[in-house]
Amino acid sequence: SQQGEEDPQALSIQEGENATMNCSYKTSINNLQWYRQNSGRGLVHLILIRSNEREKHSGRLRVTLDTSKKSSSLLITASRAADTASYFCATDALSYNQGGKLIFGQGTELSVKP
Amino acid sequence: DGGITQSPKYLFRKEGQNVTLSCEQNLNHDAMYWYRQDPGQGLRLIYYSQIVNDFQKGDIAEGYSVSREKKESFPLTVTSAQKNPTAFYLCASSTGFQETQYFGPGTRLLVL
Numbered sequence A: 001s002q003q004g005e006e007d008p009q010a011l012s013i014q015e016g017e018n019a020t021m022n023c024s025y026k027t028s029i030n031n032l033q034w035y036r037q038n039s040g041r042g043l044v045h046l047i048l049i050r051s052n053e054r055e056k057h058s059g060r061l062r063v064t065l066d067t068s069k070k071s072s073s074l075l076i077t078a079s080r081a082a083d084t085a086s087y088f089c090a091t092d093a094l095s096y097n098q099g100g101k102l103i104f105g106q107g108t109e110l111s112v113k114p
Numbered sequence B: 001d002g003g004i005t006q007s008p009k010y011l012f013r014k015e016g017q018n019v020t021l022s023c024e025q026n027l028n029h030d031a032m033y034w035y036r037q038d039p040g041q042g043l044r045l046i047y048y049s050q051i052v053n054d055f056q057k058g059d060i061a062e063g064y065s066v067s068r069e070k071k072e073s074f075p076l077t078v079t080s081a082q083k084n085p086t087a088f089y090l091c092a093s094s095t096g097f098q099e100t101q102y103f104g105p106g107t108r109l110l111v112l
Helices: none
Strands: A004-007 A010-014 A019-025 A029-037 A043-050 A055-058 A061-066 A071-076 A085-093 A102-104 A108-113 B004-007 B010-013 B019-025 B031-037 B043-051 B054-057 B064-066 B076-078 B087-094 B107-111
Touching (some): A004 A085, A019 A029, A019 A108, A029 A061, A043 A055, A043 A071, B019 B031
Antiparallel strands (some): A029 A085, A061 A071, A085 A108, B043 B054, B087 B107
């Protein structure tokens, strides 16, 4: 089963609105990362948050991590049409059978309409 | 200009043919990875390498092979044993095993 699962699978908003995506995972982690993928392109790293951190900011991005609930959220404020992409969370499961490798979720497809 | 490159952008495979996807990085990263992505899906790990001359199977290694003879290069061969090879293939590298991964632009493999 998946280590990381994003919710919702798809999100459609208007330009200027905020977008929130959630990620849940099953086992203890060292860190959690968020990546972005434009259609047909490679992934681009957005933010890495370590297990002892609760919140991290980068420009219009805000990531929170709640290790007690095994969940993370990515907030994009004042969204732009250029934010349209798929967003993935990736976890390094400490005890998952992957031996600590990054496990990617299935992603949230964000559409920002002008 | 540092980065990670993949070639070709599109690759067509005939029935029973082996094809090789190229991945090169000049970031001086020790670790390299190959992922497969199917439409609307996340990434699944095929193979990874933490150091030159060493590599490990990921979740879906069957029908694939790799080599890591140089730090900069991690080619992936899709063999005829891979019965459903049509997918988007992504290569990535990182300084360490659980650190940020840097991705190439991907290769889309199609079967004729």
